[in-house]
Amino acid sequence: MVEVPLGERTVSVELPDSAVTVAEPAGGDPVDVPAAAERAVADPHGPRLSERVAPGDDVAVVVTDVTRATPDDVLLDALLAELERGGVDRETVRVVLGLGLHRPMTDAEIREALGEHADIAENHDPERTVVVGEIEGCPIEIYEPVAAADTVVSTGMVEPHQYAGFSGGAKTAVIGAGGESGIGYTHGPEMLSRPGVRLGRIDDNPFRDFVDRAGDLVGVDFCLNVTHGPAGMLGASAGDSRAVVADLAGIAQDALAVEVEEGYDAVLAGVGAPKDANLYQTTRGATYVVLGAHNPLREGGRVITPARLTEGAGEGTGEQRFHEWLSTADSAEALYEEMRQGYEPGSQRAFVVAQVLRDHELWVTNSQAPGVVEDCLMHAADSVEAAVDPGSDVLVVPDALNTLLV
Incomplete structure (x- = not known):
């Protein structure tokens, strides 16, 4: 049985x-998520978030939606504390639920996912986007409040992904808070047929590369991501998005591969x-x-x-x-x-x-x-x-x- x-x-x-x-994959060793998140934010890839903001900045934090089991409430605890350290008040922080083209989350789902931070959260609306640039002829659209922010931060779950190799990094903002043009291009038959677009691969992956470049255009300044396996959450990493994904994908690969x-x-x-x-x-x-x-x-x-x-x-x-x-x-x-x-x-x-x-x-x-x-x-x-x-x-x-x- x-x-x-x-x-x-x-x-x-x-x-x-x-x-x-x-x-059965090896599974890895679970971590205490609040402590791991705090350590990651205090020792990120690149400058600390508190050093990347100025007092009074408007900050948009794009988080995952109900289709991801990301502990966003815990990650927001760490991020908001770090923003406060940099002089940014909670009142100037907007939390955006990165839906992509998924359905909006209900108020009850938002409260369950974000806890005490639900009051500063809103669903992404793909009809309210602005173009911030272009890659390979594709307009890069982003949710208007994210585009207007002085600083853009994202959470994410670095887990195996059919196209990106591993999810997380800039993908939470670029796809989750993006418009139909970018979602359509990255998920279209031409992109998905390219060599290298495959599960578990981030190096030389055209999908991953496109998302990372789009993150540069959007201005994703800082990421706080986690990864998980059968044993639970296996690690947290923060800072520059590419380094965060590489860091956690390595942990996940070791924990999840089975011959x-x-x-x-x-x-x-x-x-x-x-x-x-x-x-x-x-x-x-x-x-x-x-x-x-x-x-x-x-x-x-x-x-x-x-x-x-x-x-x-x-x-x-x-x-x-x-x-x-x-x-x-x-x-x-x-x-x-x-x-x-x-x-x-x-x-x-x-x-x-x-x-x-x-x-x-x-x-x-x-x-x-x-x-x-x-x-x-x-x-x-x-x-x-x-x-x-x-x-x-x-x-x-x-x-x-x-x-x-x-």
Whole structure:
């Protein structure tokens, strides 16, 4: 019997007729997050934040949204204390929830995420952006209050990312508080087809390079990021964005890499909360497994993910576009070929899911929205056991979003 995530809990899976291998990364050693954040802010890459601001400055702090498990309340404690050290009053600090094209967070979600700092927070509005420059012919847009700030700070979670290699750094501000032009360009078929755009890679990664250069244009002055693994939060780093990502990606790589064989009939890819609230985020489990450094599946093998899907396909602009593409497609091959010609920002997850579906079945089990799953070229089942053929060779990846298969 194995345990895999389902929402905030786990579900027990018994596969007595199958050969089961579990991919468990080393996990690393957890840290005390408040203490690690304070140390990182006091000893950053580059000058301290208090040395980069002046009394009376307007400061925008871009934080992550509900799709990331970042301890933003704790990180804001450290950042606001450091800003006060530099003479910046809390009243001149604006906290922006970096939504990208995800749905706005509710007041209750904001209070839960930010605690006592919720009163100075607001949702990013992609309709209120200004252009601050251009890269490769793409206008770089940023949320107007962020563009108007004297100093821009961001939090973030440096974790494996399908395109950026690892998330975090300038990405929280550039994508999270950006406009459709930058999101569309970085997540379009031309960018996602470039060599080097892949999970777990930051060096010579065109996506990561674009985001970093856009961060320079936006003026991301200081980052405070964390990274995590199965054991919990593994470290914090602060200062210049590129150095912060490199620092924490190294920690994550050591903690999350697992060597696996290939030829499995099925991979059971755990996702859990908060990602399994909708189908858009849940499919990350499958794409991380299949489109990572090492696909462990045989030809025609399947990926199975238990997920709650309390929000169905998802409620944001990107999630709705994802659902529209998949639910109206005749086949994965036809969808992939059509999307290669271009698509709207936010639809990129449908494109990478189509890539996976050309070679593999995707099953979502235990969900509240099986009809949505079936409408989107995937298979639904009441349980994991019902999605596994007897006699299968199964690889279980309990935390698929935080395991690098190599």
